[in-house]
Amino acid sequence: MSGPVSPVDSTEERPVTGPPGMEVTDGRRTVVGGVPVSRSLPRARRRTVGAWCFVDHFGPADVRDASMRVGPHPHVGLHTVTWVLDGEVVHHDSLGHEQLIKPGQLNLMTAGRGVAHAEETPPGATGALHGLQLWVAQPDATRHGPAAFEHHATLPEAEVGPVVATVLVGELAGARSPARSDTPLVGADLVVTGPATLPLDPAFEHGLLVVDGPMTVDGRLLEPGAFAYLAPGRAELGLTPGPGSGRALLLGGAPFGEPILMWWNFVARSRDEMVEARRAWEGESEQFGPVESHLGRIPAPPPLWDRPGMQPLEK
Numbered sequence: 219m220s221g222p223v224s225p226v227d228s229t230e231e232r233p234v235t236g237p238p239g240m241e242v243t244d245g246r247r248t249v250v251g252g253v254p255v256s257r258s259l260p261r262a263r264r265r266t267v268g269a270w271c272f273v274d275h276f277g278p279a280d281v282r283d284a285s286m287r288v289g290p291h292p293h294v295g296l297h298t299v300t301w302v303l304d305g306e307v308v309h310h311d312s313l314g315h316e317q318l319i320k321p322g323q324l325n326l327m328t329a330g331r332g333v334a335h336a337e338e339t340p341p342g343a344t345g346a347l348h349g350l351q352l353w354v355a356q357p358d359a360t361r362h363g364p365a366a367f368e369h370h371a372t373l374p375e376a377e378v379g380p381v382v383a384t385v386l387v388g389e390l391a392g393a394r395s396p397a398r399s400d401t402p403l404v405g406a407d408l409v410v411t412g413p414a415t416l417p418l419d420p421a422f423e424h425g426l427l428v429v430d431g432p433m434t435v436d437g438r439l440l441e442p443g444a445f446a447y448l449a450p451g452r453a454e455l456g457l458t459p460g461p462g463s464g465r466a467l468l469l470g471g472a473p474f475g476e477p478i479l480m481w482w483n484f485v486a487r488s489r490d491e492m493v494e495a496r497r498a499w500e501g502e503s504e505q506f507g508p509v510e511s512h513l514g515r516i517p518a519p520p521p522l523w524d525r526p527g528m529q530p531l532e533k
Contacts, residue, residue, distance in 0.1 A: 220251075222291075222519075223260060223272065223531060224480045239449040240436060241337075245275060251288035252336070254279055258427055258445035260480060260531050261404040267425040267447065268471015269401045271480060272353030273295070275427060275443070275467075278304060278346045285339040286347060292499040292506045293329035293413060295478075295485035297354040297398070300325040300337075301386055301407065303429070303465075305347035306458070311335035312507030315367045321349075324362075324370040324386055326397050330356070332498065336511035350467060352405065354387075355478050355485050360400045370397055378504035380412030381457065383468070385456035391417055403471040411463040416455045424448040424470035426455070433457060433464040481530035482518060493521055494531060 241261065245256030260272040265271065277284070285305060300307065300319050304406070309317045309325055312334040319325050327335060339347060376383045376393035385395045388404035395405075404422065410433065420425060424447075426435060431442045436456050440446060449454065450473065479486050486492045496518045498505040509515075 222387060223399060223495060229305070239452065240438065241447045242438065242440065243445050245420065245443045245445060248273065250276070251286050251512060251514045253277060253284045253286050256443050258425070264447055265266045265358075265480070265531060266355065266474050266478070267423055267469050267504050268403055269357070269474045270403070270405070270425065270469045270471060271350075271355045271426060271470070271485060272275070273425070273445070273467075274288040274351040275426065275429060276351060277348035279348070281305065281343050281345065281347050284347065285343070286501075287339070287513055288337045289516045290334050290511050291483055292332065292334045292495065293327075293483050294332050294491075294495045295356050295358065296329050297400070298325070298327045298329070298335075299352040299354060299386065299397075299405065300349065301352070302349035304349070305345060306340050306343060307349070308338050308340050309335060310337075310509050310511045311367055313367055313508050314363055316510070317367075317369050319369070322372070322384070324373055324397060326368050326370070326387075328356070328366040330361060330363040331366045332495070334499075334506040334509050336509050336512075336513050338513060339417040340480045351396040352469070353485065354403065355376040355457065355476075356400050358487075366398075368398060370395075378416055379415045380410065381416060382409045383407070398500045401471060401474065404468065406468045408457070408468055409463060410457050410459045410466065413456070413458040416418075416457060417454050418448075418455055418470070420451050420453045421472060422470040423473055424452065424468065426478060427467040427469070428464070429467055430465040432460040432525050433466060445510035477532065481521070495520060508509045
């Protein structure tokens with residue numbers, strides 16, 4: 219499920235000191251579309267990791283108490299990456315796609331110059347809902363291009379000792395995802411059943427989100443919800459799960475050299491671009507198009523740029 223990015227995400231926080239080259243923060247708790255969320259990016263001290271600019275860990279929650287209901291809303295300048303760990307989500311978009319996503323499957327939507335979508339728990343669903351919603355900032359070379367959508371029913375896996383890595387985007391340990399990436403990236407779901415050393419691209423900066431834990435990361439014990447930022451220059455990462463096994467999300471990429479602004483559901487380069495995108499959405503412009511959904515269309519909040527704490531998030 220998507221956004222929105224709020225000025226609250228820029229609230230100052232104190233990182234937990236980790237080993238050299240590592241900073242650790244806890245996710246900010248919020249609720250999006252009726253589902254509890256822990257948001258790791260963007261944060262005051264860390265706007266992006268590579269081109270990854272938004273990380274929401276939603277659930278786990280019982281759908282009887284927290285059913286997903288995210289009505290039609292717009293995006294520009296980003297990819298949305300949806301990875302479900304438990305339960306199911308239905309995606310509808312203005313390109314005409316209706317796609318059920320199940321655990322082990324990946325949805326990737328490219329916004330480009332404009333797209334709209336809605337996400338919801340299927341009618342009659344039971345059990346838990348648990349997963350990850352990620353955004354990737356598009357570079358100037360592609361962010362004004364056409365919108366697109368892709369669904370991957372299966373993804374490649376790499377085994378690194380007692381780690382099974384499902385590669386969502388990019389390449390890890392010789393396994394390459396078929397999913398689109400417009401900049402050098404990696405994204406992988408790691409199931410860790412014993413002590414292991416994971417290879418990293420030293421040209422990338424990385425982030426590791428502990429999904430199920432605890433987990434020791436390069437000698438530092440991290441609880442579920444902790445997000446460890448790893449500076450470029452690392453060629454490997456030591457992981458040891460707590461009792462039983464652990465799960466983590468690894469994100470990485472070449473440092474994103476383009477300045478970006480983030481506000482609501484938009485990733486742009488200037489305030490004027492975001493004002494224009496908001497105007498287009500509120501005016502029901504063809505830039506975004508209609509979405510077939512029984513859920514209500516989400517209106518854009520007012521762009522209160524000049525009020526304290528309401529500046530767009532800038533990298």
